[in-house]
Amino acid sequence: MTAPIAIIGAGIAGLSAAHVLNTAGHEVHLFEKSRGSGGRMASKRSDVGSLDLGAQYFTARDRRFIDAVNQWRAKGCVAEWDPALYQYRAGALTPSQDEQPRWVGTPRMSAITRAMVGDLPVSFGCRITEAFRGPQHWSLQDAEGHNHGPFSHVIIAIPAPQATPLLATAPKLAAVAAGVVMDPTWSAALAFKTPLETRVEGCFVQEGELDWFARNRCKPGREADYDTWVLHGTSAWSRAHLDASKEQVIEQLHGAFAEIIGCAVPEPAFTLAHRWLYARPAQSHQWGALADADLGIYACGDWCGTGRVEGAWLSGFDAASRLLDHLQ
Numbered sequence: 001m002t003a004p005i006a007i008i009g010a011g012i013a014g015l016s017a018a019h020v021l022n023t024a025g026h027e028v029h030l031f032e033k034s035r036g037s038g039g040r041m042a043s044k045r046s047d048v049g050s051l052d053l054g055a056q057y058f059t060a061r062d063r064r065f066i067d068a069v070n071q072w073r074a075k076g077c078v079a080e081w082d083p084a085l086y087q088y089r090a091g092a093l094t095p096s097q098d099e100q101p102r103w104v105g106t107p108r109m110s111a112i113t114r115a116m117v118g119d120l121p122v123s124f125g126c127r128i129t130e131a132f133r134g135p136q137h138w139s140l141q142d143a144e145g146h147n148h149g150p151f152s153h154v155i156i157a158i159p160a161p162q163a164t165p166l167l168a169t170a171p172k173l174a175a176v177a178a179g180v181v182m183d184p185t186w187s188a189a190l191a192f193k194t195p196l197e198t199r200v201e202g203c204f205v206q207e208g209e210l211d212w213f214a215r216n217r218c219k220p221g222r223e224a225d226y227d228t229w230v231l232h233g234t235s236a237w238s239r240a241h242l243d244a245s246k247e248q249v250i251e252q253l254h255g256a257f258a259e260i261i262g263c264a265v266p267e268p269a270f271t272l273a274h275r276w277l278y279a280r281p282a283q284s285h286q287w288g289a290l291a292d293a294d295l296g297i298y299a300c301g302d303w304c305g306t307g308r309v310e311g312a313w314l315s316g317f318d319a320a321s322r323l324l325d326h327l328q
């Protein structure tokens with residue numbers, strides 16, 4: 001019997017790879033350090049409903065990804081989001097509608113990876129710390145010292161700085177991953193009992209602390225008891241405030257939001273902040289995925305491509321396709 005293929009990381013890249021391999025008839029096993037799937041597409045359940053603190057929406061430009069999005073739409077876990085878009089630049093908030101289709105998971109962003117997991121075997125709450133290559137097979141060690149294996153191949157689908165130590169057996173791949181810089185993002189959520197008197201539903205911000213903010217509850221399927229907003233700091237601001245307390249971050253981003261939004265902003269009934277240490281690669285790459293076919297180890301994730309949801313999905317697809325090619 002052939003050993004299964006191990007996939008480390010149950011974000012969209014790891015699950016995209018899992019789907020390709022599973023469809024081709026291969027047994028896979030995923031390892032995920034968190035309690036649920038999704039990674040940077042996860043949603044936070046809170047007293048004011050679930051909040052998309054990471055990816056806000058995604059675009060689909062590649063035909064293969066468009067096909068996947070259409071399948072998710074048919075299953076009901078994705079819907080189009082057509083917000084009233086604005087931009088803020090040179091001190092002015094102006095409408096900035098465009099024709100670009102934008103997609104979100106429904107009823108929350110995490111619904112997509114939840115559907116992708118389906119019946120696939122996943123070990124949740126299991127952080128992999130080492131990947132060893134024996135004479136024939138791979139085995140993995142987790143943070144609690146447990147061993148997992150044997151596996152025929154390993155796909156590492158986690159942010160580059162976290163992937164680097166797991167690639168130690170393949171020094172050339174490790175060196176590439178080690179060279180990838182990933183920028184942080186501070187994310188804050190505010191919830192108001194009384195809706196803010198504004199038409200804005202999403203805003204690209206081109207100066208100051210903020211990069212983007214959106215009215216979370218206007219996305220399809222979201223709970224609507226509170227008027228919920230998600231604010232993202234820029235990479236530069238987030239890096240400069242990496243060690244700030246959550247209270248300081250909420251205060252500053254709330255203040256910046258109140259300056260821009262152009263209506264009265266009362267004290268929020270609920271706030272939270274989340275720091276994404278490895279939010280996005282500082283630059284795009286065109287690697288697709290990294291592979292050492294002789295050893296049977298692969299690495300993928302948004303950092304191998306455009307640094308977005310589509311890029312992560314395509315990278316997982318590419319890693320799995322290369323593995324299948326190498327098996328032939």
Ligand SMILES: Cc1cc2nc3c(=O)[nH]c(=O)nc-3n(C[C@H](O)[C@H](O)[C@H](O)COP(=O)(O)OP(=O)(O)OC[C@H]3O[C@@H](n4cnc5c(N)ncnc54)[C@H](O)[C@@H]3O)c2cc1C
Binds near residue numbers: 038055300
């Ligand atoms: C604040 C923010 C806003 C964003 N906004 C957008 C947007 O609007 N549109 C867009 O297209 N993209 C956006 N992105 C980017 C998008 O979310 C990512 O590109 C995409 O989700 C990355 O997917 P991934 O599978 O490569 O990595 P991840 O989602 O990071 O998945 C990796 C998974 O591996 C797990 N893991 C890590 N280390 C280990 C380990 N050692 N063992 C086991 N498991 C491990 C993690 O818990 C995680 O679940 C945003 C990202 C952030 C942070």
Ligand SMILES: NC(=O)C1=CC=CN([C@@H]2O[C@H](COP(=O)(O)OP(=O)(O)OC[C@H]3O[C@@H](n4cnc5c(N)ncnc54)[C@H](OP(=O)(O)O)[C@@H]3O)[C@@H](O)[C@H]2O)C1
Binds near residue numbers: 058059087
């Ligand atoms: N905060 C983080 O950590 C992020 C990590 C990764 C991606 N992030 C944001 O994801 C958004 C998705 O990008 P994409 O799929 O390419 O979506 P687009 O909507 O096409 O936006 C790309 C980019 O273009 C500018 N823009 C697009 N539409 C408008 C518009 N109607 N008005 C004004 N500007 C628009 C905008 O760039 P700016 O530099 O001009 O702000 C968009 O960012 C994307 O928002 C990533 O930032 C976050």
